[in-house]
Amino acid sequence: MKVSFKLNGKNVVIDVNPNEVLLDTLRLKLGVKSVKRGCERGECGVCTVLMNGKPVYSCMVLTPQADGAEIETVEYLQGKEEVKALIDSFVKHGAIQCGYCTPGFIVTAYALIKAKQNGLTKEDVIKGLEGNLCRCTGYKKILEAVINALNQLET
């Protein structure tokens, strides 16, 4: 079936099977490799993308459900001021080890900044990032990186 959506600012029309998930369409058909494959059951967050501005797991969205939606990934978001600040901060704080979880964290953290531009507390950040798992860093540095990027953006 034909599905059309806006991917990273460009209109895409693509033929998919109804049982195809967005993760597969993005990675295998559209070459969007920042979106990672992990648990494929909505538990790890490495496949996080923005759908109409909200973070969702692309492994839990049937591609036909994305018909008419706007999908954004790090490939595109990296041009935004907030994401640049996040990336710089992740590097500076050593919030990356293997890096597999990083795009997912960046997407979710960006959505968090957008959703609550002012007055984001540390608790908000912890709560917001609950659905992104990291097997390497132990979260402390990721948290520091996000909070630091926030402070930088606010000043």
Next chain:
Amino acid sequence: MLTKIPEFNFLKATSVDEALRLIATHSNYKLLAGGTDLLMDLRIGRYKPEVVIDISKVMELKYIKDLGDKIAIGSLTTLQEVLESPVVRGKAPVLVEAVSNMASWQIRNMATLGGNLCNASPAADTAPPLMVLNASLKLRSLSKGERVVNVNEFFLGPRQTVLEKGEMLTEVEIPYVKDAGQSYLKLGRRNAFTLSIVSVASLVKVEDGRFKEVRVALNSVAPTPVRARSVEQALIGKEVSYEAVVKASNEVIHDISPISDVRASAEYRRKVSIVLVRDSILKSLSGLGINVR
């Protein structure tokens, strides 16, 4: 592609009427709301529908309305929308408390209130709060029109409800209980992003130092979410005291029939149910400014 979803025909409804027509004409169908339960059930082969009918774009079922003495929530309202609603926070805080500890932000952005109820998992987290709030569910089909079922009569067993073929849930209506203390306590294997081992919702009203209204419901301790009627009966009319709450909480074992599973043993569930019922009632009381210890 590690866990491929079996093939099906995909149909999309954009209005309730269209959805009802589609489910009236197909026999082996599944409705798709947020898909956060259904996609996993398709992956593991629990259901093998010929047709999946996407209702996630039925905008007329996405709303939260403040009707004064009650609130009405469209079945396709997402959990995140429920969580962020000042109306629900103000008039049904126990539901917000429950939703805030469900899954993760990414899941709550897709998952719907109706999907959580219709999926009828014994661990459904919106069930206990809605049961103590005595919510009504509006069900609709082409053949029978609309009928209203109390949420306390909705669940029949694991993944079984009173919903008939061709019928869908359209609205959750929550009466506003004034001057009630409400609380939700969830015990999982970790603090966040986890299914419950046991959860307890409670709602209490106190008049002249006595329990006027007591409603308690639990999940994950029976084939369906359950009301703890024995606990409620043991408290109604009694003078409010710590001892009374502790004594009544023990009664919960008559209301539950837990099993052992990957999350916990039946014995553990029985023990923590007593503790959580006690703590939940105490927390609801302290919401009314009554602190007994």
